[in-house]
Amino acid sequence: MSLENELKELIIKDLKLVDVTAKDIQDDDQLFGDGLGLDSLDAVELVVLLQKHYKIETKDLEESREVFTSIKTLADYVRSKRGNA
Numbered sequence: 001m002s003l004e005n006e007l008k009e010l011i012i013k014d015l016k017l018v019d020v021t022a023k024d025i026q027d028d029d030q031l032f033g034d035g036l037g038l039d040s041l042d043a044v045e046l047v048v049l050l051q052k053h054y055k056i057e058t059k060d061l062e063e064s065r066e067v068f069t070s071i072k073t074l075a076d077y078v079r080s081k082r083g084n085a
Contacts, residue, residue, distance in 0.1 A: 003075045011071075014049050015042055027072040035070075043068060056081045 001009075008022035011031075015038070029035045032043070046068055050056040056078060058064045067077040 003078060004071050007071055007074055007078070010049055010053060011036075011046070014052075015045050025071060027075075028070050031068055031070060031074075046074075050078070054078055054081070 004027050005022055008025045011017065011025075012020055012022065017036075020036075025036060031046075032038045038046075043064070047058055047064070050058060058067060067073055
């Protein structure tokens with residue numbers, strides 16, 4: 001499974017999204033607002049998800065905004081933190 005699909009599955013499971021499958025989420029879809037429709041509470045859950053599953057901490061608010069733009073930007077961030085970008 002690709003990292004992008006893994007992230008989609010984790011987001012659906014950890015954020016308890018209803019009626020959404022990984023196939024419904026495109027890699028470039030916006031996660032917040034008009035895209036997937038996540039909100040600020042979901043952003044906190046995404047931070048926890050990264051810590052729990054990937055041992056990655058995001059503390060910089062501006063960086064987090066860019067990282068949480070889409071599945072693609074999130075996957076790229078995880079790869080960069082893992083050292084295999």
